[in-house]
Amino acid sequence: MELPTCASAPFDHAKADVILRSADGVEFRVFTLFLSLASPFFETLFGLPQAPDGASDQEMKDGLAVIAMSEDSKTLDTFLRFCYPSTLAEDPSLDNLTEILSVLAAARKYSLDLIERKVCQALANPKVLETDPLRSFAIARNARLKHETVTAARYNLRQPLIPVLFAEINLITASDLLALVTYHKKCIISVQGLMKDLKWMTDHYGNRNGCNWLSSGAYNDYSGEYCNCGQGTDNRFFPWGSNPVAWWTTYMQEVYELLQDSPSGNTVKTAADRTIQKVRGANCSVCSGRVKENMTEFSDLLALKIDEAIAPIELEMDF
Ligand SMILES: [Zn+2]
Structure with missing residues (x-):
């Protein structure tokens, strides 16, 4: 010894x-x-x-x-x-x-x-949950900690539906994993509704003038220039029946795809950050100055609606 x-x-x-x-x-x-x-x-x-x-x-x-x-x-x-x-x-x-x-x-x-x-x-520490939701889930489930298990499952919605191999996978049973994946899938289905019907958006902004940053070809009174970002043509995302600015359409298309796998408010907020960087980089005299404020408001709203859509969905698991 x-x-x-x-x-x-x-x-x-x-x-x-x-x-x-x-x-x-x-x-x-x-x-x-x-x-x-x-x-x-x-x-x-x-x-x-x-x-x-x-x-x-x-x-x-x-x-x-x-x-x-x-x-x-x-x-x-x-x-x-x-x-x-x-x-x-x-x-x-x-x-x-x-x-x-x-x-x-x-x-x-x-x-x-x-x-x-x-x-x-x-x-329940957000830092732990953000980096390792699946591992937190396995540990919390193994320890029969209900609240912590549910919270980790919720954070795991930021990740793809099918998990990659992780160190603690053997701490949980196949039934536990199935319950997690089923929960995730139900959240995906629930959130899809938000992308198919933009009523939550039109309700929030009231009318076209309530979100004129969304119009393509908008005019900047100060610089006297028009937005040259182009028009979106995907009519799944025509909240007011006409073509919105192209980069917003691209954002919606991207988010539509991402939410099929990771139905979380975090998904749409991170995608919004990328859009903001891209639009600023394109240097449109109309959009670059206001994209951050408007896209932050918009993605916060969408994230809130996502949270509301997944809130009633339960992780079906006995504790
Ligand atoms: Zn523009």
């Missing part, structure tokens, strides 16, 4: 009253009081009467009891930081998803309810 190494601060305190040794041989010198306050498991463990000196096979080091833990040092470090008061150890970040699972297992084993709540918060 390798020689034990000492954990880093604050788990190397000279006045600590117990040593926890991780599975990989790292010794954490900790205060029983903090652990007892955080966990009924530790409270019971440390409350057990001590055998008289010499009568116990309890391993001792520097006069302190050494308790062998089955967790590795990384997991132990993370959950001990949760147990300690925040003035001594800041809550660790759980951006790393693989860590979440082992910390959650330890939290449950040692009845660390507070940590379980914090792990749930970490799984």
Whole structure:
């Protein structure tokens, strides 16, 4: 066996009253009081009467009891930081998803309810969800965390319907995956309605003048120039019965395709950002100055309608 190494601060305190040794041989010198306050498991463990000196096979080091833990040092470090008061150890970040699972297992084993709540918060962290919705889904589902599972499924709508292989796929069952894909497909169908009937749009703007940025060949009073962006000819997207400006038609065509796979408000907002860059690059004296404001309003509206369309759809899964 390798020689034990000492954990880093604050788990190397000279006045600590117990040593926890991780599975990989790292010794954490900790205060029983903090652990007892955080966990009924530790409270019971440390409350057990001590055998008289010499009568116990309890391993001792520097006069302190050494308790062998089955967790590795990384997991132990993370959950001990949760147990300690925040003035001594800041809550660790759980951006790393693989860590979440082992910390959650330890939290449950040692009845660390507070940590379980914090792990749930970490799984609901938008940063984690935006980068790894599918992995978050698998972890949350595996841990039977309903709210977190549903939220992750929702974020996963930004991704294609058929997932690519991911590290945690074996944490879930084929039924779980089928439920996720079915949910995704239902959202696609629901959102398609918005692209086929633009009533939500005409209702919002009221009339053609309510969105004159959309008209092709518009005139700029200041520069005295006309928009030269051209007319869109795809009559699926004629909200007022006449040809809109071409780049908006292109945007709608693109979004129509994307929503067949990724039915999320995020999809239409990112596509709008690309359109804004493109239109600005084209340097139309009428459009480039106002495209950002107008397309932001428009894509926010569409994103809102998408959210409304998918809100009633349920992820059918028992918890
Ligand atoms: Zn233009």
